[in-house]
Amino acid sequence: MSRNQRVNQPVTHRGQKTRQRILDATEELFGEKGYEKTGIVDICQKAGVALGTFYIYFNDKKAAFVELVKELNHSMRKEIAKAIKGISDRIEIEQVGFRTFFDFVKKHRNLYRIIRQAEFVDEEILHWYYRQWVEGYTRGLSKAIKSKQIRRLDPECLAYCLMGIGDFLGMRWVIWEGKVPPKRIFKDIMTFIRYGLSTTNSLDQEHKKRFEYKTK
Numbered sequence: 001m002s003r004n005q006r007v008n009q010p011v012t013h014r015g016q017k018t019r020q021r022i023l024d025a026t027e028e029l030f031g032e033k034g035y036e037k038t039g040i041v042d043i044c045q046k047a048g049v050a051l052g053t054f055y056i057y058f059n060d061k062k063a064a065f066v067e068l069v070k071e072l073n074h075s076m077r078k079e080i081a082k083a084i085k086g087i088s089d090r091i092e093i094e095q096v097g098f099r100t101f102f103d104f105v106k107k108h109r110n111l112y113r114i115i116r117q118a119e120f121v122d123e124e125i126l127h128w129y130y131r132q133w134v135e136g137y138t139r140g141l142s143k144a145i146k147s148k149q150i151r152r153l154d155p156e157c158l159a160y161c162l163m164g165i166g167d168f169l170g171m172r173w174v175i176w177e178g179k180v181p182p183k184r185i186f187k188d189i190m191t192f193i194r195y196g197l198s199t200t201n202s203l204d205q206e207h208k209k210r211f212e213y214k215t216k
Contacts, residue, residue: 007067008057019057021047026068031110035065035117066125069118072111073129076104077136090144091197095190098166102180105170112175134159150197158197165189 010016025046029038040061044051058064083100084093105111118126137159144150169189173181181189 007059007063010057018047018049018053022049022054022057022064023068023071026064027072027108027110027114030065030068030117031113034113035061035121040064062122065114065118065121068114069125069129072108072114073132076101076108077132079104090141090149091190091194093140093144094162094193094197098189099180099186101166102170102174105174106178106180109175109178112171130163133163137163148199151199162193165193 010019022043025043026038029042029046033042038061040054041051043061043064044054047054054064058067080097080100084096087093087096115126115129118129134156138155141150141155141158145152145155169181169185173179173185180186
């Protein structure tokens with residue numbers, strides 16, 4: 001993220017609403033038309049604000065894009081944190097977290113397109129987006145490993161694996177079909193995760209037998 005990308009945070013309620021209208025417009029336009037084909041004038045027309053108003057909050061289109069990615073990241077993590085608050089069982093946390101993630105993607109159908117564009121608009125914000133996810137996810141998984149709720153695996157690697165599951169299944173059902181995964185699919189997702197994270201000896205032994213068989 002370049003240092004000259006100025007973003008001014010509004011201090012009044014009216015200013016906050018105006019800034020949010022601009023971000024909502026960028027989310028829609030960057031998702032539907034793409035970053036390159038969207039101009040600041042387009043954003044202003046969609047948001048219903050004057051050109052000068054845009055520059056009160058952002059000094060260019062890239063600054064608005066970067067702020068949008070941050071906003072989406074913050075909003076999603078906030079919703080998940082709220083949904084799992086008070087839950088101590090790690091498998092239940094995964095279940096509620098995945099369900100909340102799918103619901104969020106359904107409300108923000110342009111999320112995938114926007115994040116994929118970040119690779120070309122500002123690669124640093126793409127890395128930031130995923131680091132924010134991984135850091136928090138890793139802390140939670142590490143805590144569950146220490147309390148022996150889940151199998152002892154590298155927590156960062158595990159975080160990326162679980163994020164990959166959510167990412168691709170969200171694309172398959174929410175983006176392509178416009179709905180959260182059906183109950184039977186969600187049940188299979190959680191069965192896969194539950195067995196993968198389980199600490200039970202029977203599962204560990206079964207895994208060991210299969211590994212030894214394949215490596216003979």
